[in-house]
Amino acid sequence: MHTVRAVVARAEGEPVELTTINVPDPGPGEALVQVQSCGVCHTDLHYREGGISDDFPFLLGHEAAGVVEAVGPDVTGVAPGDFVVLNWRAVCGECRACKRGELQYCFNTHNATQKMTLAEGTDAGTELSPALGIGAFAEKTLVAAGQCTKVDPSARPAAVGLLGCGVMAGIGAAINTGGVTRGRSVAVIGCGGVGVAAIAGAALAGASPIIAVDIDAKKLETAKRLGATHTVDSSQVDPVEEIRRIAGETYAGAEGADVVIEAVGRPETWKQAFYARDLAGVLVLVGVPTPDMTVPDMPLLDLFGRGGALKSSWYGDCLPSRDFPMLVDLYRRGRLDLDAFVSEEIGIGDVEAAFEKMHRGDVLRSVVVL
Known part of the structure; x- marks a missing residue:
């Protein structure tokens, strides 16, 4: 003992x-x-x-x-x-x-x-x-x-x-759950520890653009240091429209980001993430909601019509024996x-x-x- x-x-x-x-x-x-x-x-x-x-x-x-x-x-x-x-x-x-x-x-x-x-x-x-x-x-x-x-x-x-916990959850939400790769656009809503880790994961995977969304200027600045190419202050502008605009400037005709990661865990930000996706895009929920939260007034036709996938990320869908040594190696080599x-x-x-x-x-x- x-x-x-x-x-x-x-x-x-x-x-x-x-x-x-x-x-x-x-x-x-x-x-x-x-x-x-x-x-x-x-x-x-x-x-x-x-x-x-x-x-x-x-x-x-x-x-x-x-x-x-x-x-x-x-x-x-x-x-x-x-x-x-x-x-x-x-x-x-x-x-x-x-x-x-x-x-x-x-x-x-x-x-x-x-x-x-x-x-x-x-x-x-x-x-x-x-x-x-x-x-x-x-x-x-x-x-x-x-x-x-x-x-x-x-x-x-x-x-x-x-x-x-948090860093793996964010990196894994991007790479493992969201399947982020080169040539994909990514938006992350919520730039706390998990959200900026998702940005770092998207940068590791070679995504572009990487759009960080938050209401805190300090958090957006941190997101830029960890790989965000664009930042959106959602207290000042409509984040859905901004994500669509930025993604459309990079990929003609895009109606949103290929992968949108919700790292807040609230119904209103989940809905923003849903509508900020491109057609057939992926929404990843890694923010943790409370038991009383619901998503009201979602037309079933919208769920069908936008296609794609709505996913939840458990611990970044990681396998520690596979992912931890790899990420530590990237850290030691200055890539993470x-x-x-x-x-x-x-x-x-x-x-x-x-x-x-x-x-x-x-x-x-x-x-x-x-």
């Missing part, structure tokens, strides 16, 4: 707490990871606010990199000393998706079996719910061995750890600027303050460094 410092959300809407937790030694199929870095993601805030479940207390943090300290007796994929990026898709290899070779859609992903627990206070011994099955705002965490993806140990942990996503490095006691900066739009990612 290991007693370590960790960030816990004890109750809905309350500030997070830096406390101590107990982390078991790894059992069969498990790995103990010494965490080196973990990004502060909107999903962690959703957990704190009760927007994902009410299974409090939560051990927050999931965009992490670290070193494997120990593994269970039957683990062969990783070993102590391996530098890994953690993921929340440990594929089972047995479900219907896996058996047809579509491991990126595994319907039975799994986490560690043993539970981490609170180590102090009147509720000592209470089992923790780790965010996305990881719980990495902690000096050490216990995960399923399949959640560890070995990558080049020379890479900067604070940068490559972000592949564990993961450092640009790290706005600041903070201590483990600074997560609550990082949530406030996130609310104000002051940061792309705050990253806890241990």
